[in-house]
Amino acid sequence: MAERQIPDEDRPESLAASLTRASRRLAADIDTALKPHGLALDHWLVLEALARERGLTMADLIVRTAANGATLTRIVDRLVSTAAVYREVDSVDRRKVRVYLSARGRALHRRLATVVHEHERIFLEGNHLPEAALHRL
Numbered sequence: 001m002a003e004r005q006i007p008d009e010d011r012p013e014s015l016a017a018s019l020t021r022a023s024r025r026l027a028a029d030i031d032t033a034l035k036p037h038g039l040a041l042d043h044w045l046v047l048e049a050l051a052r053e054r055g056l057t058m059a060d061l062i063v064r065t066a067a068n069g070a071t072l073t074r075i076v077d078r079l080v081s082t083a084a085v086y087r088e089v090d091s092v093d094r095r096k097v098r099v100y101l102s103a104r105g106r107a108l109h110r111r112l113a114t115v116v117h118e119h120e121r122i123f124l125e126g127n128h129l130p131e132a133a134l135h136r137l
């Protein structure tokens with residue numbers, strides 16, 4: 001007995017395609033919202049990581065932001081130039097450099113968090129996506 005073929009146009013989109021499209025749409029929306037502040041989503045991801053955990057190494061930030069090393073260096077350099085973050089040599093392992101959120105960076109993070117969270121809320125409501133399920137992913 002032959003399997004019944006489902007026409008391609010009736011087949012649900014793959015999870016990978018759906019999640020990628022949704023992620024790109026949200027990223028573009030947040031980028032647009034952050035642009036008036038002179039920042040982009042990648043800057044926000046670094047600020048968010050540093051607000052959650054104090055004194056992260058570049059390797060830690062790569063894991064938390066999914067940015068590559070060269071891109072992350074440019075992002076951190078930009079945030080250092082605006083005094084939002086600063087670098088300090090690790091007190092235990094002098095080969096490591098840790099990145100910290102400055103007082104200015106903490107204030108910036110608090111201001112931008114309301115902007116980012118509002119765009120996330122609108123995105124979730126508009127797409128009927130349960131936030132808890134997305135965090136589990």
